[in-house]
Amino acid sequence: MSNSTNQLTQSIPTLNETQLTKLNQAITGLDQTQLIWASGYLFGVAQQGLAAGAPAQGSQESKVLTILYGSQTGNAEYLAKDHKKRLEAEGYPVRIVSMADYKPKDLKKESHLLVIVSTHGEGEPPDDAAELWEFLGSKKASKLDGLKFAVVALGDSSYEFFCQTGKDFDTRIAKQGATALKPRLDCDVDYLESANAFITELTSSIKDELSAATQAATPIAGVSVASAESAYNKLNPFTATLLTSVKITGRDSVKDIRHIEISLADSGLQYQPGDALGVWFENDAALVDEIVALTKNRAETEVTLKEGALSLAEALKGKLELTLSYPGFVRAYAEAIGNAELKALSDDRNKLRDYLVDRQIIDVIREYPAEIPAQQLVESLRPLTPRLYSIASSQAEVEDEVHLTIGLVEYEAYGKPHLGGASGYLCKHLEEGDNVRVYVESNKHFRLPEDPNTPIIMVGPGTGIAPFRSFLQQREAEEAEGKNWLFFGNPNFTQDFLYQVEIQKYVKSGLLDKVSLAFSRDQQEKIYVQHRMIEAGKELYEWLEQGAHFYVCGDANRMAKDVNDALVSIVKTHGNKNDKEAEQYVNDLRRAKRYQKDVY
CATH class of the missing domain: 1.20.990.10 (NADPH-cytochrome p450 Reductase; Chain A, domain 3)
Structure with a gap:
């Protein structure tokens, strides 16, 4: 077997003689590019195998650094994936897992753990971290006496409960007997420099403890695993062109909401329904x-x-x-x-x-x-950070464009006019044909069902309709058979019915099976989307029982909480359940990824 082949087989679990023969035949004749790809692929397989078959805590083979991330807007995920690449290049045995895909009881099998987690809303965990967060705070939490860990908490100091989720993870893991390798790092929005320094220092300090496992899974020196990702990202945005910016609320509306179209031509950027567009803006x-x-x-x-x-x-x-x-x-x-x-x-x-x-x-x-x-x-002053907007289009429909639905932040205060930073830039300062720096932020926790026959329920008042426009475009392009139900609300029917013509077209074509509208100011008593849900509770529960996925997009502070309460109430009433059983039903939807939120 050649030297290159020898190096390759160091990166995979132990194989028997037949398997080794087949592997040797498969890689004989590979050129250098193919060999590099294969080594990277097999090293990844080795890490998955190591993770899946991790022996009891404390044995030499289990000395793997596991990076667990919980992310709402992509920052924690980016940081975790970036450091996985760096650490693998240095020969560390490392694996990375989203908290959404992690079994909480597996914590007791870990030897070294790095938690990277953001705080969402008012001190709440991001959706993908909720189950693990709850588990660690419950009586079911495992004893973790043999675990060594560290926490990188991401947050925004403009919120009262700064980095609260990271603080909770730190406290709860330590309470179960784990040993902190370093004091927790609390990061503000300009997190990169401090987080990079922290993780570099942390991994350097445990290098000797991981060395035995490292030697058993060393990748080929200098190998760089090819990536299908675009060259453009948050730190290297694409300079796009603003094609269209048009107000889609009426002259007398209390809101100024714009439909914006941006060209991604020649960028290679790809996105899926549910993703967000990051926008770097300039101050006025x-x-x-x-x-x-x-x-x-x-x-x-x-x-x-x-x-x-x-x-x-x-x-x-x-x-x-x-x-x-x-x-x-x-x-x-x-x-x-x-x-x-x-x-x-x-x-x-x-x-x-x-x-x-x-x-x-x-x-x-x-x-x-x-x-x-x-x-x-x-x-x-702290560094400028990009703003994320839910994408309002499907590339199956618009190809090399990306569409946004943006509410202009504009108000009078202290005798002066005020504008939002990014919304003012996009809606007021840019002209059609001007350049704008953008990148795609993937959101794998807000996705259409894999089965196009699955029914979906979409709750998106105001600009929360944006991702559901992309969902409907995608389902139309795929000729999906699954039923679609949209809940939409805004102040007035005549002034604020966003994308009315498109929605009517989808109703007429049969793509939209149901539309429930809530225009809060068209009658004396205000009516919101959660009220329409309650009114249609029996049918909504039937859809859930038929396997429907439930989606919410929009305001996190009030609307999303009211919608959640309405959903629990519907399950309780029409499912003949008590409070605890109804809460469990909704939690089970969330765990099965049938209840997904894109809230801000």
Whole structure:
């Protein structure tokens, strides 16, 4: 057997003589590219085999680093997959598993565990982490005395319960007897640098413990496994072209909602119904000028960021967050300008939270204008982050385009007009033909059923209709036989019936079997989608009993919770169940991936 073949077989589980002969025949004559691919593939098989047949905790063969991730918008997943590639290249035995696909009782089989998890909403776990999170907090949780672990918590300090899910995992795993390899790392939205440093230091510290297993599964030196993914991603976005931006609410509507079409021609970017589009935006030039003036700076003053040296104006326009306010900015700004009143406010957590409810960063600077060195100003601000929008199209229908349904954030406060950062950029500042930097964020936890004959129920008020437009386009293109039921709501029928013509066309063609509409302000008593669900509860429950998948998209804080409560109530009433049984029924839907949410 050749030296290359020898190296290949080091990456797979033990084979018998017949299997080795077949393997040798299969790879004889492979060229270098094929050999590289095969080595990467077989190394992956080895890791899967190691994971599936992991022996009792503590034995040498079980010394594998397992990376468990729980992700709502893709950040935790990206971080986990990125480090899996890095660690495999260095010869570490490592496997990666989404919490949605992980059996909680397998925790007791692990030797080394890295948890990377985001916090969703107001301190809640992301959907794919919910079951494991609940298990660890229950009486069923396994003893983990032999486990060594670390936690990377991702969050957003503009929310009250910053990194709460990561904190919960850290506490609950430790409570079961596991040993922390490092104190938990809590990351804000600019997580990459600190998370990379943490994980690098962590893996370096356990290298000797994993070395025995590493030697048994060393991939070919220098091999880079080919990937089918596009070259464009969050850190390397594609420069696309804005094709269309049109308002789709009426003149008298209380909402300004836009239908936006973007060309992805020549990008190779592919997406599936349920995915999101990440949009990198630029801050409003007038906002930049005002901040420069209020802090008594000059636009051309040079400052230094991670990317290098650039002018203050360039930094404020394209590199730093100027709209979403957060406690860290107030504290840093108060310290920099030496304002005692603002410092006292920043030290009071409750008062600060209330203060920031409807204020943007510019409001803080307007209220407390002061001279501050340009470098200190930029250091008080956090890096700009892209915004994610549910994709409102299927490539089976629109090919090399991507469509979005965006609600413009625009309001008056403190005597001044305010715009959302990304929505203002897309809806107000860009003209048709202008460039916009984008990437696709996969969302495998919001997918159409694999069987096109499966019925689906879609609840999407307001801009929450976006992914369901993509679902319907896809089902039409595939000539799917499964029944489709859409719940849609907005303030007024005449002003806010988004995609009305398309929906009517789908009803006429038979693609949409049922449409339940809730226009809250068309009558004295407000009616929302959850009320329509209750009204149609008997039939909705029958659909669920027939195997229907249930989807929700839209506001996380109120709508999604009200819809969940309505669903539990329907199951209780029409399924003749008590409270506990109804909750269990809905939880079982979620575990079976028949209840999926895309909420924000």
